[in-house]
Amino acid sequence: MRRARRDTPKNPLTRLSATLAALIGLVVVGALCPGAAVAKSPGGQSSTARPSTAQAAGLHVSAGRLLEGNGNDFVMRGVNHAHTWYPGETRSLADIKALGANSVRVVLSDGYRWSENSPEDVAAVIGRCKANRLVCVLEVHDTTGYGEDAAAGTLDHAADYWIGLKDVLAGQEDYVVVNIGNEPWGNTDPAGWTGPTVAAVEKLRGAGLQHTIMVDAPNWGQDWQGVMRANARSVYDADPTGNLIFSIHMYSVFDTAQKVTDYLNTFVDAKLPILIGEFGGPADQYGDPDEDTVMATAEQLRLGYLAWSWSGNTDPVLDLATDFDPSRFSSWGERVFRGVNGIAQTSREATVYGGGAPDDTEAPTAPGTPSASAVTETSVTLRWAAATDDTAVTGYDVVRIGEDTETGVAASTATTATVTGLTAGTTYTFAVYARDAAGNRSARSAAVEVTTGEGDGTPGAACSVEYRIVGEWPGGFQGEMAVRNTGSAAVGPWTLAFAFADGQTITNMWGGSATQSGAGAVSVAPASYTATIPAGGTVTLGFTAGKGDTNTAPTAFTLNGASCATP
Secondary structure (H helix, E strand, O other): OHHHHOOOOOOHHHHHHHHHHHHHHHHHHHHHOOOOOOOEOOOOOEOOOOOOOOOOOOOEEEOOEEEOOOOOEOOOEEEEEOOOOOOOOOOHHHHHHHOOOOEEEEEEOOOOOOOOOOHHHHHHHHHHHHHOOOEEEEEEOOOOOOOOOOOOOOHHHHHHHHHHOHHHHOOOOOOEEEEOOOOOOOOOOHHHHHHHHHHHHHHHHHOOOOOEEEEEOOOOOOOOOOHHHHHHHHHHHOOOOOOEEEEEEEOOOOOOHHHHHHHHHHHHHOOOOEEEEEEOOOOEOOEOOOHHHHHHHHHHHOOOEEEOOOOOOOOHHHOOEHHHOOOOEOHHHHHHHHOOOOHHHHOOOOHHHOOOOOOOOOOOOOOOOOEEEOOOOOOEEEEOOOOOOOOOEEEEEEEEEOOOOEEEEEEEOOOEEEEOOOOOOOEEEEEEEEEEOOOOEOOOOOOEEEEOOOOOOOOOOOEEEEEEEEEEEOOEEEEEEEEEEOOOOOEOOOOEEEEOOOOOEEEEEEOEEEEEEOOOEEEEEEOHHHOOEOOOOEEEEEEEEEOOOOOOOOOOOEEOOEEOEOO
């Protein structure tokens, strides 16, 4: 929910200023303070990431990396779950795990703003994380936007809450990360973030907590003024155990590839540990996050990411699953879980759950040559003989081979996968890799060549479209269209057409791309991850648009030229 995330100031003009400032903010800090990321130590020497002086019993940081107690690299691949507002949704962790996640960030309250999660409740959350073989990041949400949002609590209050949970947390260092407070400073005097953050870290260590501590950035988590980046070394050095990791939240401030890569590489180059604790993909009235670069860079640099959020947002464009139902993915959910560099392709279970050992360096054998079946104009099902491994094969990655490249197109824990979103009458080459729990990858299998069916390019469709307005503001609004295939066969690729009656103009879209012409006529083509709508399935398209005084909803839609029903 937007209230749950609250990375956006209440005044849109404030956020617009923040976004515009971001064009220079992420650059100016580095330009004016080139030594900011590698500050001077008290002895006058450049400080670099140091090993823990008292290594934690479980998850711990070393040389800028998050490691398990046995020394294995641990890269988080998971999502956020708003437990404190939906305590009855206890099935969610099992659903998240079943989709391939290895970690989950759980929203809690210290009682300052919302109802406090009791020690018994927190213990139950940890138990469910462990039962579902997930690493659990626990965060206090009441601190969100402190200094700008009058209702927000302090990091000191959050630290007291964690100390009160010391008995519950004891012995859980292998499984739990303590995220002191969510987005603990707004846009008002963000430089004030550093002192309270240092004090909270010292308070927790003074009380004897040995868990990995996670700290969020100011500017509603997005650090567009570079305060966390400039002061990261001093905050890190305040932890006598060295067991601290930074969390950046990437929403509309991070709307270009350069902003994403520059920020993350600054920390990596300085050997300061960092992950993306929240990020979104759908655009809003403030901008359009570059989620593709966020996920690709996280995979390239082997940094963790935790997408916002499983379900229950008051602004449902950010729901990965609709109404907490894992069978009702939004297009955002499809992107995070099943897209390129998504959770299904890149997640590796924590070895503390028995999924490998640090000395497991033997890769699986190559899978058998894939065979193709059920070839249509837009999809193909591939099957292959299983690979073998000295421990266990945990999954397979299907790639499409180009002249000089290969692109991940599917991931599976079985020896079969269906590749969708293909173009009719086109020849493709596919191959498969196997991987084990330690992340070792096999040699590539032999390849298979597949030519999709010709088709006529304009298949008809049995469909329905539900259009709704999510929110409005002067001169603009956010809308959503749920396009359902009510037929008995998959539809794809597809084109959705409709017309606005009052001159509305689409400015951003996710789940597809819009072309607008004439008196409000709109044509929508799918994104790669929404290119096929399975029989009985739904894809959700979201957008922002400009408007005048009147904002009449469209009443007629066609999918590939066939009329769609409307509720």
